[in-house]
Amino acid sequence: MRWLNHFLLALFTAFLGIVLSPVLAKPPVVYSVIQNLTEQGEWEKQASKENREQTNAESPIFHFRLPQLPQTPPSPTLYSLLPLKSGRSQTESVVEQGKILYDMGQFTKAVKVLQQAAAAFRASRDGLREAMTLSNLCLAYQQLGLWAEAEKAIAQSLKLLQSRENTGTSGEHSQIIAQALDVQGQLQLTQGQTQAALTTWQKAADIYQQIGDRARLTRNRINSAQALQALGLYLQANKILNDVQQTLTSLPDSLLVATGLRSLGNVRRVIGDLTVSRLVLGKSLAVAKRVQSPKAIAEAQLSLGNTALAQQDTEAASQYYQQAATVSVSSITRIQAHLNLLSLLLEKKEDKDALALSSQIQSEISNLPASRTSVYIRIKFAQTLAQLKKKTTSDTFSSLDIAQQLSNAIKQAENLQDQRAESYAIGTLGELYEKTGQFSDAQHLTEKALFMAQSINASDIAYQWQWQLGRILKKKGDIKGAIASYNVAYKTLQTLRSDLVATNPDVQFSFRENVEPVYRELVELLLRSAEDSASFRDASLPEAEVLNVATATLGDAALTLSPQQNINQDNLKQARDVIESLQLAELDNFFRSACLNPTQELDPVVDKKDQRAAVIYPIILPDRLDVILKLPNQDLRHYKTVIAQNNVENIIAELRKNLLDVTATFRVQQQSQQIYDWLIRPASAELAKSGIKTLVFVLDGELRNIPMAVLYDKQQKKYLVEEYAIALTPGLQLLDPKPLRQIQLNALTAGVSVQRPVEGREFPELQNVPQELKEIKSEVSKSEELLNQQFTETNLQNKLQTVPFSVVHLATHGEFSSDAEKTFILTWDKLIKVKEFDNLLRVSDKNRSNGIELLVLSACQTAEGDKRAALGLAGIAIRAGVRSTLATLWSIDDRSTIDVMSEFYRQLNARVNKAEALQRAQLAVFAKEKAPYFWAPYVLVGNWL
Numbered sequence: 001m002r003w004l005n006h007f008l009l010a011l012f013t014a015f016l017g018i019v020l021s022p023v024l025a026k027p028p029v030v031y032s033v034i035q036n037l038t039e040q041g042e043w044e045k046q047a048s049k050e051n052r053e054q055t056n057a058e059s060p061i062f063h064f065r066l067p068q069l070p071q072t073p074p075s076p077t078l079y080s081l082l083p084l085k086s087g088r089s090q091t092e093s094v095v096e097q098g099k100i101l102y103d104m105g106q107f108t109k110a111v112k113v114l115q116q117a118a119a120a121f122r123a124s125r126d127g128l129r130e131a132m133t134l135s136n137l138c139l140a141y142q143q144l145g146l147w148a149e150a151e152k153a154i155a156q157s158l159k160l161l162q163s164r165e166n167t168g169t170s171g172e173h174s175q176i177i178a179q180a181l182d183v184q185g186q187l188q189l190t191q192g193q194t195q196a197a198l199t200t201w202q203k204a205a206d207i208y209q210q211i212g213d214r215a216r217l218t219r220n221r222i223n224s225a226q227a228l229q230a231l232g233l234y235l236q237a238n239k240i241l242n243d244v245q246q247t248l249t250s251l252p253d254s255l256l257v258a259t260g261l262r263s264l265g266n267v268r269r270v271i272g273d274l275t276v277s278r279l280v281l282g283k284s285l286a287v288a289k290r291v292q293s294p295k296a297i298a299e300a301q302l303s304l305g306n307t308a309l310a311q312q313d314t315e316a317a318s319q320y321y322q323q324a325a326t327v328s329v330s331s332i333t334r335i336q337a338h339l340n341l342l343s344l345l346l347e348k349k350e351d352k353d354a355l356a357l358s359s360q361i362q363s364e365i366s367n368l369p370a371s372r373t374s375v376y377i378r379i380k381f382a383q384t385l386a387q388l389k390k391k392t393t394s395d396t397f398s399s400l401d402i403a404q405q406l407s408n409a410i411k412q413a414e415n416l417q418d419q420r421a422e423s424y425a426i427g428t429l430g431e432l433y434e435k436t437g438q439f440s441d442a443q444h445l446t447e448k449a450l451f452m453a454q455s456i457n458a459s460d461i462a463y464q465w466q467w468q469l470g471r472i473l474k475k476k477g478d479i480k481g482a483i484a485s486y487n488v489a490y491k492t493l494q495t496l497r498s499d500l501v502a503t504n505p506d507v508q509f510s511f512r513e514n515v516e517p518v519y520r521e522l523v524e525l526l527l528r529s530a531e532d533s534a535s536f537r538d539a540s541l542p543e544a545e546v547l548n549v550a551t552a553t554l555g556d557a558a559l560t561l562s563p564q565q566n567i568n569q570d571n572l573k574q575a576r577d578v579i580e581s582l583q584l585a586e587l588d589n590f591f592r593s594a595c596l597n598p599t600q601e602l603d604p605v606v607d608k609k610d611q612r613a614a615v616i617y618p619i620i621l622p623d624r625l626d627v628i629l630k631l632p633n634q635d636l637r638h639y640k641t642v643i644a645q646n647n648v649e650n651i652i653a654e655l656r657k658n659l660l661d662v663t664a665t666f667r668v669q670q671q672s673q674q675i676y677d678w679l680i681r682p683a684s685a686e687l688a689k690s691g692i693k694t695l696v697f698v699l700d701g702e703l704r705n706i707p708m709a710v711l712y713d714k715q716q717k718k719y720l721v722e723e724y725a726i727a728l729t730p731g732l733q734l735l736d737p738k739p740l741r742q743i744q745l746n747a748l749t750a751g752v753s754v755q756r757p758v759e760g761r762e763f764p765e766l767q768n769v770p771q772e773l774k775e776i777k778s779e780v781s782k783s784e785e786l787l788n789q790q791f792t793e794t795n796l797q798n799k800l801q802t803v804p805f806s807v808v809h810l811a812t813h814g815e816f817s818s819d820a821e822k823t824f825i826l827t828w829d830k831l832i833k834v835k836e837f838d839n840l841l842r843v844s845d846k847n848r849s850n851g852i853e854l855l856v857l858s859a860c861q862t863a864e865g866d867k868r869a870a871l872g873l874a875g876i877a878i879r880a881g882v883r884s885t886l887a888t889l890w891s892i893d894d895r896s897t898i899d900v901m902s903e904f905y906r907q908l909n910a911r912v913n914k915a916e917a918l919q920r921a922q923l924a925v926f927a928k929e930k931a932p933y934f935w936a937p938y939v940l941v942g943n944w945l
Contacts, residue, residue, distance in 0.1 A: 091117050091120040091121060091124070091126075091129075092129070094113055094116060094117045094120070095113075095114065095117045095129075095133055095136070097113055098110045098113035098114040098117060098136070098140075099136070101113060102136075102139075102140055102143075103295045103329060103330055104329055104330050104331065105330045105331045105332035105333070105368075105369070105371070105373070106369055107140050107143040107144050107369065107371045108144065108369050108370060108371070109369070110140045111137065111140045111141065111144065114133055114136055114137040114140060115137065117133050118130050118133040118134055118137060121133060127160045127161075127163065128160075128161075128172070128173065128176055130160060131156075131157040131158075131160040131161045131176055131180060132157075132176050132179065132180075134153045134154070134156050134157035134160070135153070135154060135157045135176075135179060135180045135183045136183075137153045138150045138151075138153040138154040138157065138183050138184075138187060139183055139186070141153060142186070142187060142190060143371050143372065143373060144370070144371050144372060144416055144418075145371070145372035145375075145413070145416040145417065145418030145420075145421060146416065146417070147187075147191065150187055151187065154180065154183055154184045154187060157180045157183075158177075158180055158181075158184065161173070161176060161177050161180060171211050174207050174210065174211050175207075175208075175211060175213060175216070177204075177207060178204040178207035178208050178211075178213070178216065178220075179204075179216070181200050181201070181203050181204035181207070182201065182204050182216075182219070182220055182223065184200050185197040185198075185200035185201040185204065185223060185227075186223065188200060189223070189227060194227050195227075197223075197227045198224060198227040198228065201220055201223050201224045201227065202224070204220050205217060205220050205221065205224065208220060214247060214251065215251055215254065215256045215257065215260070216256065218244055218247050218248055218251070218260050219256065219259065219260050219263070221240050221243070221244050222240075222241070222244055222260060222263045222264055222267065223263075224240060225240040225241050225244070225267060228240065241264060241267060241268070244260070244264055245264060245276075245280065248260050248261050248264065248283075249283070253287050253290050253291055254287075254291060255288075255291055255293050255296060257287050258284050258287040258288040258291060258293065258296045258300065259284075259296065261280055261281070261283050261284035261287060261300075262281060262284040262288075262296070262299060262300050262303055264280050264284075265277045265278070265279075265280035265281035265284055265303055265304075265307065266281075266303055266306075268280060269303075269306065269307045269310055270592070271592045271593065272591070272592030272820055272821070272835075273821075274307055274310050274311050274821055275821060277307045277310075278304065278307045278308065278311070281300055281303050281304045281307055282304065284296075284300045284303070285297065285300035285301060285304060288300050294327050294328070294329045295328070295329055295330060295333075297327050298323075298324045298325075298327045298328035298329070298330065298333050298334070298337070299324075299328075299333055301320045301321075301323045301324035301327065301337075302320070302321070302324040302328075302333055302336060302337050302340075304316075304320045305317045305318075305319075305320030305321040305324065305337065305340060306340070308320060309340070309344070314344055314347070314348065317340070317344060318341060318344050321337040321338070321340050321341040321344070322337075322341060324337040325337040325338050325341070331364065331367070331368060332368070332371075332373050332374070332377070334364070335361060335364050335365060335368065335377055336377065338357060338360065338361050338364070339361060339377065339380055339381060339384060341357065342354055342357050342358055342361065342384055342388075343384060343387075345357060346384070346387055346388060346391055349391070351391070351392045351394070354388060354392070355388070355392065355394055355396055358384070358385065358388055358396070358397065359396065361381060362381070362401075365377060365378060365381055365405075370412045370415065370416060371416070372413070372416060372418045372420075372421050374412065375409045375412050375413045375416070375418065375421040375422075375424075375425060376409075376421060376424065378405045378406070378408055378409035378412070378425075379405070379406065379409050379424055379425050379428055381405055382402050382403075382405035382406045382409070382428065383428065385397050385401060385402050385405070386402055386432075389402070402432070403429065403432065406425055406428055406429045406432070407429075409421070409424075409425035410422060410425040410426055410429070413425055419452045419453075419455065419456050420452075420453070420456060420458055420461070422452060423449045423450075423452040423453045423456075423458065423461055423465070424449075424461060426445055426448050426449040426452070427445065427446060427449030427450070427453075427461070427464065427465045427468065429445055430442050430443075430444075430445030430446040430448075430449060430465075430468060431468060433445060434446075434468065434471065434472055434475075437475075439472050439475055439476050442472050443469065443472050443473075443476075446465050446468050446469045446472060447465075447469065449461075449465045450462060450465035450466060450469065453465060459492050459495060459496055460496055462492055463489045463492035463493050463496065463518070464489075464514070466485055466486075466488045466489035466492060467485075467486065467489040467517075467518050467521075469485045470482045470483075470484075470485035470486040470489060470521070470522075470525075471521070473485055474525065479525065479528075479529060482525060483522070483525050483526065483529060486518065486521065486522040486525060487522065489518050489522075490518060490519065490522050490578060490581075493515065493518060493519075493585070494581065511585070511586070511589040515585060515589070516582065516585070516586070519578050519579070519581065519582040519585065520582070520619075520621065522575075522578055523575045523578050523579060523582075523619060523621070523626075524621050524622075526571040526572070526574055526575040526578070527571070527572070527575050527619075527626050527638065527640070529568065529571050530567050530568040530571040530572050530575070530638065531567070531638075567635075567638060569635050569636060572628065572635075572636045572638055573636060575619075575628065576602065576617060576628050576630070576636060577602070579617055579619055579628070579698070579700070580598075580602065580698070580731045580732065580733050583698065583730050583731040583874075584596055584598060584730075584731060584733070584734070586871060587730060587871075587874060587875060587878060590818070590820055590871055590872070590875050591820060591834075591835065591875065591879070592820070596734060596878060598731070598733035598734055601733075602630075602732045602733060603630070605732045605735065605737060606630055606631070606632045606696075607632055607633050609737045609738075609945070610632075610694065610737060610944075610945060611632040611633070612632075612691060612692060612693040612694060613632070613692065613693070613694040613695070613696055613944070614629060614630060614631050614632070614683075614687060614690070614692045614694070614695055614696070615629070615630040615696045615697075615698065615732065616628075616629055616630075616679060616680075616683075616695060616696070616697050616698070617629075617630075617698045617700075618678070618679055618697070618699060618700050618703055619700050620645055620648055620649075620700050620701045620702075620703070621645065622644070622645050623642065623643075623644055623645070624640050624641060624642050624643060625640065625641045625643055625648055625678050626638065626639075626640045627639050627640065627678070627679055627682070627683075629683050629686075631686065631687075631690050631692070632690065634690070637683060637686065639682040639683065641677075641678045643678075648678075648702075649701070649702050649867075651671055651674055651675065652675070652702045652703060652705065652706055653702070653867075654667075654671055655668065655671040655672055655675070655706055655710075656705055656706050658671065659706065659707075659710065659890070659932055659933060659936060659937075660890060660933065661933070662931045662933045662934070663931075665930060665931050665932065668710060668712075668932050669712045669714070672706075672710045672711050672712040672719075673711075673712040673713070673714045675703075675706075675711055676711040676712055676713055676714075676720065679708075679711065680711060680713070680720065681713075684713075687724075692724065693724065693725060693916070694724060694725040694726070694727065694913075694915050694916070694944055695708070695720070695724045695725070695726050695727075696726075696727050696728070696729055696732075696944060697726070697727070697728050697729075698728075698729055698730070698731055698732070699728060699870075701867075701868070702867050702868070704728075704868075704870030704871065704873075704874070705862055705867070705869060705870050705889065706889070707726075707889055707932075707936045707937060707938070707939055708720060708726050708728070708939075709721035709726055709922060709932075709935075709936050709938075709939075710932045710936045719926075719932075721919055721922050721923065721926075721935075721936075722923065722926075724919070725913075725915035725916040725918070725919040725944070726915060726918075726919065726939075726940070727914075727915045727940045727941070727942075727944035728874075728939055728940065728941045728942075729941065729942060730874040730877070730878060730941070734878065735942065735943060736943070737943050737944065737945045738883070738943060738945060739913065739945045740853060740854075740908065740911075740913065740914060740945065744781070744782060745780045745782065745806055745807055745905070745908060745909065746780070746782040746783070746803070746804070746805050746806045746807065747776060747780045747782070747783040747784075747805060747806070747807040747808070747809055747905075748783070748784050748785075748786070748796075748799055748800065748803070748805040748807070748808050748809070749773045749776050749777070749783055749784070749785045749786070749809045749810075749811070750773075750785070750786035750787070750790075750791040750796060750808075750809070750810050750811070750812070750827075751766070751769040751770075751772070751773055751786075751787055751788075751791060751810065751811030751812050751859075752766065752769065752787075752788055752791055752811075752812045752813065752826055752827070752828060753765065753766050753767060753768075753769035753770050753787065753788060753811075754788060756826065756828070758826060758829065758830060758831060759830065759831050761831075763813045763826055765893075766811065766812070766813070766859055766893045767893060768893050768894065768895065768897060768898055769787075769811045769812070769859070769893075770787060771898055772811050772858065772897060772898045772901055773785055773787065773809075773811060775898050775901065775902040776809055776901060776902065776905055778902070779902055779905035779906050779909060780807070780905055780909070784799060784803070784805075786799065788828060789828055790828075791812070791827050791828045792827055792828050792829060792830075793827055793830060793832060793840065796827070796840065797840055800840075800841065800852075804851075805852060806852065806853045806854065807852070807853060807854045807855075807856065808841065808852055808854070808855050808856070808882070809855075809856040809858070809901075810825060810855070810856065810857050810858070811858045811859055812825060812826045812827070812859055812860075813825075813826040813859055813860070813891070814826060814857055814859070814860035814861070814887075815860065815861060815862070815863050815872070816860065816861070816862045816863065816869050816870060816871075816872030816873040816875075816876065816887075817862075817863040817866050817869050817871075817872045818863075818866050818867075818868035818869055818871045818872060819866075819872075820833070820834050820835055820872070820875060821833065822863060822872075823872035823875060823876060825837075825857065825860070825876075834872060834875050834876050834879050835879065837876060837879040837880045837881075838879050838880070838881055841855065841880045841881055841882065851881065851882065851883075852880070852881070852882040852883070853882065853883050853884065854882060854883065854884045854885075854886065854914065855876075855877075855880050855882045855884070855885045855886070856885075856886045856887075856901070857876070857885065857886070857887040857888070858887075858888055858897055858901060859888065859891045859892075859893065859897070860873075860887050860888050860891060861888065861889065861890045861891040862889050862890070870889070873885075873887055873889075873939070873941060874941060877941040877942050882942070883942055883943040884914050884940060884941065884942040884943045884944070885940070885941045885942055886904070886914075886918065886938065886939070886940050886941075887938075887939060887941065888937040888938055888939075889937045889939060890933075890937045892933065892934065892937065894934060896925045896928075896929060896934040896935065899921075899924060899925050899928075900921045900922060900924075900925055900935065900938060901921070903920065903921035903924045903925075904917050904918055904920075904921040907920050907921060913944060913945045914940055914943070914944055914945065915940055915944035915945075918938060918940050921938075922935045922936070922938060923935075
């Protein structure tokens with residue numbers, strides 16, 4: 001409560017401007033403060049002795065973690081006035097001048113011109129054209145962040161259109177109303193009123209349909225799809241986008257078609273359909289060139305660059321950015337292209353070119369007129385300068401340059417009364433102060449930014465300042481306060497699931513940099529705090545066991561076991577819950593949609609469903625490997641190994657490499673015994689005492705890329721699979737463990753055995769597939785088979801919709817990747833991507849009581865060189881909608897695959913649970929062939945019963 005009171009008081013005083021860092025009250029003062037620091041020496045060296053001691057070996061200012069900024073999309077195009085029968089009037093020419101200024105990013109000048117035009121139409125009592133001009137004025141106001149003025153303009157426009165004096169011809173009047181509604185919907189979406197925007201756009205769509213305006217209806221439907229995604233209605237949004245794509249390609253060339261295709265391509269990129277995005281954006285560029293619109297050409301090239309970058313095609317991205325900067329008539333589009341190009345140059349370590357371009361950008365930005373977009377550009381430029389200073393030895397840009405950009409951004413946002421942009425700018429400056437060790441100033445800035453974000457309900461930026469505040473409090477030694485602030489950030493993220501992964505191009509998050517660390521840093525604080533409340537001894541362990549654990553040394557790793565009698569169970573449970581939520585967030589990010597609904601409480605899974613199972617949560621942190629253990633009807637246990645993350649990952653990578661070598665069994669045992677000592681040995685006595693038969697792992701990071709079956713106990717000279725049945729799960733909250741139904745197995749088997757060229761890739765022969773399917777048929781009497789030419793997506797789906805199969809076994813090439821676009825299963829003539837799995841495997845008849853119990857994917861593998869590839873395996877397991885998935889981490893076309901699979905089904909027929917059936921099948925092969933290469937790659941994901 002003391003911390004909370006302090007926090008609220010700080011927010012209140014910050015709001016009143018009583019106790020502020022000099023930056024907040026009057027931006028010009030920042031210049032003098034920072035100038036003084038710069039004259040005295042380097043700004044980043046000015047932290048007090050006390051702060052330097054607290055930060056210890058903290059990275060200097062330019063190693064700071066960047067807060068996530070919006071990627072500002074090109075501004076919506078203004079509407080053209082309907083032409084007068086007598087020709088263009090002088091006022092119409094003024095409106096066109098306003099459009100040109102708007103397209104060039106001169107929003108303030110465009111507003112003045114459009115205001116003059118609206119007044120002229122009002123004087124001449126031309127209500128229709130005044131209404132249209134007011135709609136355009138609303139769009140220009142939005143670019144300046146003038147929300148009250150934008151609302152007033154669109155309200156006046158709609159009021160004019162509702163008056164009887166301004167009916168005009170029926171079609172003309174209806175079109176103008178629909179366009180005004182489109183603008184109103186855009187304003188509502190920008191302000192976070194998603195449902196209202198959807199309703200407004202539906203009204204406009206009805207009008208466009210009535211008057212047969214297909215082109216504007218198409219643009220309207222793209223907007224509606226964005227709103228549906230924001231509401232989490234992904235299937236509806238996707239259906240609209242598919243329809244829109246067909247419509248756009250059938251329309252004649254026009255600027256509207258080019259704009260519609262670009263919008264569609266941008267939306268496709270945001271939801272992760274990168275291949276389609278690039279294709280559609282390429283069509284947008286082609287249309288823009290044919291209609292000879294430099295603005296549309298540049299914006300299409302900028303969007304293409306962003307999609308190419310998302311595809312990690314940096315060369316193409318660089319070319320598109322250069323082309324956009326060359327062609328653009330808009331200074332904003334040109335600077336955005338240059339900023340993105342600068343980031344690429346830094347990534348490629350082309351320092352000389354990066355310095356030259358940054359000087360050019362600085363000059364361009366200084367002439368940029370005030371707008372909300374220019375505020376974001378200044379912030380992004382400041383962040384990029386920080387990266388430039390970090391990565392080069394040049395002193396071209398000083399600390400003052402960076403802070404001055406942010407101060408200008410703050411001043412502009414303040415003048416525009418754009419609290420969202422101001423919050424970004426202030427919070428980013430707070431980040432700079434944090435990294436200089438000036439924690440009091442950093443805290444004031446962060447609290448101010450947070451208050452502003454919360455006052456406008458901007459949760460997507462509020463969580464970043466809550467996180468930042470937690471880091472600052474941690475560095476100040478206020479651990480309780482830090483945990484409280486991290487908790488708020490974590491809870492905010494939980495409410496933002498759909499926004500984080502799909503919808504609004506203004507809020508595109510880098511999961512690895514801006515979301516995942518919040519979870520991990522909170523877990524680290526919780527675990528350290530749980531330890532602080534406890535002494536070392538564990539009364540449940542024999543004295544000798546405690547001594548062994550306490551003194552064990554693994555290379556540079558020191559292993560300790562936290563006591564169970566005194567450990568803070570609340571913190572431990574919360575740490576476990578946060579790790580479960582991180583698993584869910586990773587899958588959301590993988591699919592680019594919040595499509596997973598946690599339904600289960602965690603403890604009852606083993607307390608009630610399977611009291612012979614233990615759940616193990618390994619957690620890889622920067623300087624340690626923590627493990628949380630859940631035993632049936634007992635408190636959570638916790639133990640750790642003090643070891644650097646890169647050492648953990650190097651050992652895992654070496655083990656993975658050696659697992660693929662049939663001659664490397666001894667090296668596999670050496671490396672896997674280290675991982676056994678981290679994950680299993682500290683709990684081995686308790687596992688035996690509790691009668692545990694099955695170990696269920698919720699794996700973290702690169703641990704997913706190796707099979708737990710190979711962990712080696714050097715004392716007993718046994719692999720883990722010799723002692724326990726093993727299963728994996730992306731999280732217990734997604735799992736409802738139920739025993740395999742006591743029914744006769746009914747399997748659909750399918751496979752591709754011959755060499756196949758599909759979608760530009762050559763897949764080699766799998767000569768043992770026919771025999772594998774034959775062996776399964778001998779064990780499962782009720783089965784049907786689709787081999788080679790018969791194994792098509794259509795045939796597979798038809799079979800599944802006709803017969804309620806309990807098992808689907810696919811013996812074919814497949815690949816698991818951290819990229820959903822590269823996670824697939826091979827059929828005869830196409831690659832089925834992971835996102836298509838729910839449509840393919842989920843039984844269409846929802847009234848059937850028994851869905852697919854088990855999906856088997858033999859001959860699949862994790863993508864080479866992808867450290868997070870096994871995320872794709874979890875993704876397939878979830879997307880398939882089946883209870884359990886049995887897959888291989890690497891492909892082996894060998895007799896051993898046939899032996900494993902036939903024994904697995906033999907054991908299932910004997911009513912053994914799935915995890916134990918797999919264990920027995922692996923041991924049957926192990927008895928013949930000791931090399932882990934042959935028996936280890938099989939993993940069971942999901943329900944193990």
